[in-house]
Amino acid sequence: MGKGNGLGFGTLSIHGGQEADPSTGAVMPPIYQTSTYKQDVPGEHKGYAYSRSKNPTRTALEKSLASLEKGTHGLAFGSGLAAVDAVMKLLSPGDEIIAPNDLYGGTYRLFHSIFAKWGLVFHFTDLNDEDKVRALINDNTRMIWAETPTNPLLKLFDIRKLAAIKDEHNLTLVVDNTFATPYLQTPLELGADIVMHSVTKYLGGHSDLVLGALVLKDDDIAEKLYFIQKSSGAICGPMDCYLALRGIKTLHVRMQRHCENTEAVARFLISHPAVKKVYWPGFPGHGGHEIANKQMRGFGGMISFELKNDTVENAFTLLSSLTIFTLAESLGGVESLAGHPATMTHASIPREQRIASGLTDSLIRLSVGLEDAKDLIRDLDHALKATLE
Numbered sequence: 001m002g003k004g005n006g007l008g009f010g011t012l013s014i015h016g017g018q019e020a021d022p023s024t025g026a027v028m029p030p031i032y033q034t035s036t037y038k039q040d041v042p043g044e045h046k047g048y049a050y051s052r053s054k055n056p057t058r059t060a061l062e063k064s065l066a067s068l069e070k071g072t073h074g075l076a077f078g079s080g081l082a083a084v085d086a087v088m089k090l091l092s093p094g095d096e097i098i099a100p101n102d103l104y105g106g107t108y109r110l111f112h113s114i115f116a117k118w119g120l121v122f123h124f125t126d127l128n129d130e131d132k133v134r135a136l137i138n139d140n141t142r143m144i145w146a147e148t149p150t151n152p153l154l155k156l157f158d159i160r161k162l163a164a165i166k167d168e169h170n171l172t173l174v175v176d177n178t179f180a181t182p183y184l185q186t187p188l189e190l191g192a193d194i195v196m197h198s199v200t201k202y203l204g205g206h207s208d209l210v211l212g213a214l215v216l217k218d219d220d221i222a223e224k225l226y227f228i229q230k231s232s233g234a235i236c237g238p239m240d241c242y243l244a245l246r247g248i249k250t251l252h253v254r255m256q257r258h259c260e261n262t263e264a265v266a267r268f269l270i271s272h273p274a275v276k277k278v279y280w281p282g283f284p285g286h287g288g289h290e291i292a293n294k295q296m297r298g299f300g301g302m303i304s305f306e307l308k309n310d311t312v313e314n315a316f317t318l319l320s321s322l323t324i325f326t327l328a329e330s331l332g333g334v335e336s337l338a339g340h341p342a343t344m345t346h347a348s349i350p351r352e353q354r355i356a357s358g359l360t361d362s363l364i365r366l367s368v369g370l371e372d373a374k375d376l377i378r379d380l381d382h383a384l385k386a387t388l389e
């Protein structure tokens with residue numbers, strides 16, 4: 001199905017970059033569970049020599065991802081963080097990177113605890129403040145790293161504005177598109193150079209794999225990334241590539257329902273007497289609402305909210321009263337999950353600093369799944385009432 005120019009998103013989810021298997025006609029890409037490939041004479045093979053460099057099931061996934069993100073090159077890795085790691089290896093000691101101050105915790109840890117040691121210099125700032133971003137740019141600046149919407153406060157950054165800044169200074173703009181997925185937002189079309197994904201989340205969609213990806217259009221950067229992929233070897237296995245491909249075939253249908261259910265839950269929460277504040281970009285009062293309207297095609301499947309009675313104990317009462325939402329890390333699967341950033345994902349941040357950045361003691365993050373919205377709302381209502389007792 002080639003690059004699929006002009007085809008709708010649903011058609012691309014199912015067919016983008018895919019062809020029936022040339023040797024058997026199999027409609028689904030076979031799981032090529034092989035490390036190596038027969039050569040007729042040394043060095044002559046059918047494009048595949050060793051599976052660290054290339055594997056046909058991985059190729060099928062990489063083509064699918066490239067078609068959905070409107071890129072020409074897709075690269076799949078063993079996890080989202082392995083994909084971030086590959087991007088950092090494009091850089092050299094002394095190079096500087098500008099990143100948001102509410103970056104995904106794992107990405108922050110990789111930057112701060114691993115790559116800073118190897119001489120990369122990171123500046124964390126508010127990417128919506130153009131003056132602050134410009135003030136950080138100097139001769140050593142190479143990259144702007146953005147993530148939008150962010151976790152867990154669902155802040156949004158204007159990708160077009162960041163692309164304009166990076167064009168002026170010849171930088172590389174990378175966007176972590178995990179929360180939005182290409183169904184809601186396509187950063188390459190907004191001027192970004194590289195899109196990064198934790199495929200573990202919505203793209204896989206069934207909480208059954210860990211996988212990461214990069215998509216881009218620039219041939220030179222892509223060649224460097226392919227070299228890093230095979231040299232560092234942080235690849236994913238063929239079974240996981242197959243599961244990701246299987247998940248992607250329903251991405252459009254799932255995202256549509258995630259958005260609908262999330263809107264219903266957000267509207268329920270905001271009117272509940274036990275709730276103080278709801279973070280959902282669909283509300284006009286949300287700081288990122290206008291940016292969302294400009295660069296997204298919906299508001300996504302994530303919500304965070306604060307309780308009126310803002311204590312850790314109260315958050316725990318709520319979480320232990322839920323029966324359909326499961327208390328767990330991660331997001332983007334068919335099942336609804338609830339998490340408590342203060343004691344889970346953001347537990348390592350000192351309390352004062354955490355609260356100053358808006359992550360209050362009772363903040364709860366929901367990944368709204370695909371169950372019936374009325375059941376999710378009933379579950380939350382019951383648990384919220386317990387916090388008022």
Ligand SMILES: *Cc1c(COP(=O)(O)O)cnc(C)c1O
Pocket residue numbers: 079080081082104106107147151176178179197198199200201210211212
């Ligand atoms: C989960 C996540 C990652 C890391 O991906 P893994 O697949 O867990 O390695 C990066 N960015 C965001 C926004 C995430 O949610």
